[in-house]
Amino acid sequence: DIQMTQSPSTLSASVGDRVTITCRASQSISSWLAWYQQKPGKAPELLIYMASTLESGVPSRFSGSGSGTEFTLTISSLQPHDFATYYCQQYLSFSPITFGQGTRLEIK
Amino acid sequence: QVQLQESGPGLVQPSETLSLTCSVSGASISSHYWSWIRQPAGKGLEWIGRIFTIGSTKYNPSLKSRVTMSVETSKNQFSLKVSSVTAADTAVYFCARVGSTVGAAYFDLWGQGILVSVSS
Numbered sequence: 001d002i003q004m005t006q007s008p009s010t011l012s013a014s015v016g017d018r019v020t021i022t023c024r025a026s027q028s029i030s031s032w033l034a035w036y037q038q039k040p041g042k043a044p045e046l047l048i049y050m051a052s053t054l055e056s057g058v059p060s061r062f063s064g065s066g067s068g069t070e071f072t073l074t075i076s077s078l079q080p081h082d083f084a085t086y087y088c089q090q091y092l093s094f095s096p097i098t099f100g101q102g103t104r105l106e107i108k
Numbered sequence: 109q110v111q112l113q114e115s116g117p118g119l120v121q122p123s124e125t126l127s128l129t130c131s132v133s134g135a136s137i138s139s140h141y142w143s144w145i146r147q148p149a150g151k152g153l154e155w156i157g158r159i160f161t162i163g164s165t166k167y168n169p170s171l172k173s174r175v176t177m178s179v180e181t182s183k184n185q186f187s188l189k190v191s192s193v194t195a196a197d198t199a200v201y202f203c204a205r206v207g208s209t210v211g212a213a214y215f216d217l218w219g220q221g222i223l224v225s226v227s228s
Contacts, residue, residue: 036215044218049212094158096168097143097155
C-alpha cells in the first residue's frame with residue numbers, strides 16, 4: 001500500500017494567516033492526489049484533485065501544489081469556517097486508495 | 109442536485125453481517141463509479157471499495173475477504189455487506205461518488221454518513 005503522511009498533525013493559526021499543510025507519499029504518485037476538508041460530524045468535502053485543480057465552488061484562497069511524493073495544501077488567508085481537519089488522498093491506483101492521517105487546523 | 113443517503117442498522121452483533129444501502133437521487137447510478145469509505149470515531153478515513161453498474165468491483169485488500177458490494181440500478185441504489193464483523197468495524201460509513209475526470213479516483217460527493225456500532 002502507498003502510505004500517505006501529513007504534517008503537521010495539528011496546526012494552530014489565526015484568522016487571516018497563510019497556512020500550509022504537507023502530504024508525503026511513500027512512492028511516486030505523479031499528480032494523483034486529492035485534498036478534503038472535514039468538519040466535526042460531517043462528511044469530508046473535496047477541495048482539490050489532480051494535486052492542484054480546484055473543485056468547483058471551492059474558494060480561491062485554497063490552492064494545491066506538488067507532484068511525485070511531496071504535496072502541499074495552502075490556505076492564503078484563513079477564514080473562521082476554515083478551521084477543520086484536512087486529509088490528503090492518493091489515487092494512483094485503486095489498490096488500494098489511501099488517505100493521510102489528517103491535519104487538524106485549530107484556532108490559535 | 110445530486111444527493112447520497114446511507115441507510116441500514118446502526119447496531120450489528122459481533123460475527124454477523126453489516127449491511128448498508130446508499131440511495132442516489134438527482135443522477136443516474138449508471139453514470140459513475142461509487143465507493144464506500146469508513147471512519148472510526150476520532151480516526152482517519154479508510155477506503156473500503158468501489159463498484160460500477162456492470163458489476164465491476166474493486167475492494168481494499170485489507171477487507172476483501174469480508175466485503176461485497178452490489179448495485180441495484182432499478183432503485184438507483186448500491187449496497188455494502190461486511191461479514192464476520194468485530195468491534196474494529198465500528199465506524200461511520202460513508203458512501204461517495206467517484207469523480208468523473210479521466211483517471212479519477214477521488215470522491216466529489218459524499219453521503220452524510222451512518223454510524224454503525226458492533227456490539228452485543
